[in-house]
Amino acid sequence: MKIYRRTLLISLFFTGLVGCQSIQLEEPNIKITKQLQQSALASPLAYDLVESLTVEVGPRLAGSNKDLLAVRWAENKLIKLGFDKVYKEAVQVPVWSRGEARAEVISPFSQPLVITALGGSIATPKEGLRAPIIRFDTLESLKRANRSDVEGKIVFIDHITERHKTGKGYGKTVGGRSRGAISASQKGAKAIVIRSIGTDHDRMAHTGMMRYKDGVAKIPAAAMSNPDADLINLILKRDPNVVLDLFMSSQSHGFATSYNVIAEVTGNSKPDEIVLIGAHLDSWDEGTGAIDDGAGVAIVTAAGKLIQDLPQKPARTVRVVLFAAEEVGLVGGKAYAKAHKNELEKHYIAAESDFGAGRIYQIDYRVNESALEAIHAVSSPMVGNGVKLGSNTASGGPDVSMLPKQGVPVASLRQDGHDYFDYHHTPNDTLDKIDPMALQQNVAAYAQFAYLMAQSEVELRPITTGANLKPVIIEAK
């Protein structure tokens, strides 16, 4: 009751500040968002969904048989949940298999290492390869190195990922994973083995996508666990000449068809306008894809179901999109943007849940700067669920990150990610890492968000960038 009164006061305050916009945070909206929260916090649906997906499907690497099984799983679930519409859209996705990855220090001491192939990597020669390693603190220091120092060696990027609630440590180190092979190859390296982009001390390597570049020779790329990277440092302290044996049999297999799976709650008065809440259905192959991104699938599906079950649907259509092949290059997200190009102007806002199941503590937007306070006023009932109203610097999440360039406003519902990168992209991404109560809080936040956005009368466009607040220019396609 206290919260209810406070949110009303906040609304009135914001209404005063931005009187030029019609905010329409009417009492029924507040009541309904409160009910959505209560329903979400009492419902086992999201946990049941992520349990079902991880147990009955499990690992579902894009383009694999299990990926198609996940698509069928999603269609069946969404139909069974009674969404107004359920359909899928074909996406061509790259197919890659991990194979085996083994590494061993053979000099000055013999030490087997725990490694894993980075996604998209080529294999080593069948007999493996042997070379001395050369260590770099960061990708940047590799870029500054002399070719003569790197040539013929295995590059070891030793960049430690820092733990932060926001997960911002990942952004600082992930370049070494995604682009390290290009830089290493440009300097003549035979292979690259990075310190895992992860905050844990488990002897598990973190996989994740890497890229090659046309005109630059492809070299094998792997990650070693953090304890293994520590070990290499201690060996280097004793002898700078560390020789590694590396064997990898990962392989690319062309393309296959996968699907974005979509469910909708048809809007009551503006059915052609879309509020998109998404997650990605694919996962890496070593865990069961619980936090990445079974949790997101469960959160947005359960949130959509709560809207579906309302006695009166909100004005706009709420569209739940379960994207294909996020891990291997945001493939489903890009395909969606292309397939829905002509409809993007009707997308009121989009947000993706793809950061595990940690509690949401803040919502950031990316809207026209002058609309920020008004949309904050609209969002104010979310405060009662522990969600602060934040900045105008959202990216929206990986699969919708290309939409702002096309004029679509986005929101980022920021989750507590302090342990997300302990498990991310490892065999440790399993159901036990999800806190059911935190998952429910996420469902409440997404349900409230979707409902409030579907009812909002605030004009969010043209969106402005976070940095300089200039309007984003919509690219001509």
Next chain:
Amino acid sequence: MKIYRRTLLISLFFTGLVGCQSIQLEEPNIKITKQLQQSALASPLAYDLVESLTVEVGPRLAGSNKDLLAVRWAENKLIKLGFDKVYKEAVQVPVWSRGEARAEVISPFSQPLVITALGGSIATPKEGLRAPIIRFDTLESLKRANRSDVEGKIVFIDHITERHKTGKGYGKTVGGRSRGAISASQKGAKAIVIRSIGTDHDRMAHTGMMRYKDGVAKIPAAAMSNPDADLINLILKRDPNVVLDLFMSSQSHGFATSYNVIAEVTGNSKPDEIVLIGAHLDSWDEGTGAIDDGAGVAIVTAAGKLIQDLPQKPARTVRVVLFAAEEVGLVGGKAYAKAHKNELEKHYIAAESDFGAGRIYQIDYRVNESALEAIHAVSSPMVGNGVKLGSNTASGGPDVSMLPKQGVPVASLRQDGHDYFDYHHTPNDTLDKIDPMALQQNVAAYAQFAYLMAQSEVELRPITTGANLKPVIIEAK
């Protein structure tokens, strides 16, 4: 200063209680134990030793080349540290190789599992084996099962290891690992795959020794990680007919020679009387053997070195024993007891450090009940290092656990083991799991213990059992 006064008071108190025994807790002893503590807490030696062993040798499975490398490492270190005597004693140890271990649920859903072979297990047939699983809560429930329910199946013992500071959860579940294959085979099972004996939620399986029994068919035995055991339960909830594919290529290779490596600080006035502090040099093969038992090796070696460096040696000889092949059946410990049979009556007391590097919070003895208070009085300076004076129920540690039967008093320096079974017998047993300051506290405790025992004038024999306090009968050999 406060502690110093208190320990003196405690000594006087105990002297009053047990006036029939000469306690001799003289001021010089108190001063020296205080100095030993200060030196231990200021010394990087133990950490340097465990770093050196894990980095320069690493995994050292009994009977492997790396095991012999560890023996050479130990001899060299002990000689370099300047012990009065350094020698080694040959031990015949069983040789076993892990090979590969793979398992996959193939029905009702396909799910690859993370497993590892239990030590000593035979392989599956080359083509692997396929069978339905049958789940048991405990080894005891397997023992009660009908043969017709078990025959032709893969037994899954699902006993969860509870977390305790004392590590007592392990004692409740480890029987399923060590003896499960015998019971399963007696009921006609094709194989056994247990829930890991570990307190973690990492997707790593815990290995450890298992046994067969003459006259009972050998069947393959493996452990799955805790998240995999959770997964199996969730699959069973959906369908009781769960079929597993299992492949293992582990193999026994007869016997090889390894060594107990021994160092001594020769006693000043009773050089033929022995205070034994030990640890084991071998490790499992998947980690680098940091907590099990690199830590113990480092603790007792560094403690011995502190005694070695005293201006005046204590009365008795302090013997540091680095046992061979503990993991594969206390082989070094048994060999020591046999080789030193005629000298055991001269062993004043023995203790092994084999529980990681958690802080020591208590010392338990196994001595004549009437001597307990007197030996507590002697040990009272240890209180200043955070060590409480405990019970008379010690086992002494695995490699000295057979000594009480032969009349040798033992002590158990109890460590905080709340996280020990998170890492125990997994690839996660790496150097980063050791807290250098806790390691130093252990060194201080062992140095104080060794010194005080080497000076003590309390008669500890004949030892009495903890339970009924009857004297232990020394077995005729």
